[in-house]
Amino acid sequence: MARLPYADLQQGAAASLAERITAERGSVLHLYQMLLHSPPVAEGWLSYLTAIRQKSGLDGALRELVIMRIAYLNRAPYEADQHAPIALREGLRQQQLDALARVDLPAGVFDPCEAAVLDYTDAMTRSVQVPDAVFAAVRAYFSATELVELTATIAAYNMVSRFLEALQVHSDDQR
Numbered sequence: 001m002a003r004l005p006y007a008d009l010q011q012g013a014a015a016s017l018a019e020r021i022t023a024e025r026g027s028v029l030h031l032y033q034m035l036l037h038s039p040p041v042a043e044g045w046l047s048y049l050t051a052i053r054q055k056s057g058l059d060g061a062l063r064e065l066v067i068m069r070i071a072y073l074n075r076a077p078y079e080a081d082q083h084a085p086i087a088l089r090e091g092l093r094q095q096q097l098d099a100l101a102r103v104d105l106p107a108g109v110f111d112p113c114e115a116a117v118l119d120y121t122d123a124m125t126r127s128v129q130v131p132d133a134v135f136a137a138v139r140a141y142f143s144a145t146e147l148v149e150l151t152a153t154i155a156a157y158n159m160v161s162r163f164l165e166a167l168q169v170h171s172d173d174q175r
Contacts, residue, residue, distance in 0.1 A: 003168045006033035013039035030169050052156045056149040060090035067157045072101045073125045076161035081171040113141045124154045
């Protein structure tokens, strides 16, 4: 159960933004129902996450790999629930999703690029500072633009999971 009631999507600025979210995404997920307590924050969040998920050039499978790993590391089940079907559509295998939930990633499940991305994700998520060796490993696979997009994706979804968990937003919450 969420720590706050979900916002009233029928009133004021929340109503117009809820209409926009529904038009763009099909529905207003619990995340946005909570964010809509502050329409300016919800609008900025929507713009930022739309850029991360839909406008960056980062490969969709790598993006979802990162998101799912962050969801598991941060114990954010809502994020994992929302992104598991997307991850599978983007090309991740169920074996990979299962492996991402483990503290120590098993050998042989991820290719060298994915393993470097996961080491980078783990470093950014667990300790914030990234060791030079971890950065060098991931840098070998990406251009500067791709590396900025990867880093922004990791940062963004850490923000998402922290917001969700602080306010205890979960998939089974009743509106």
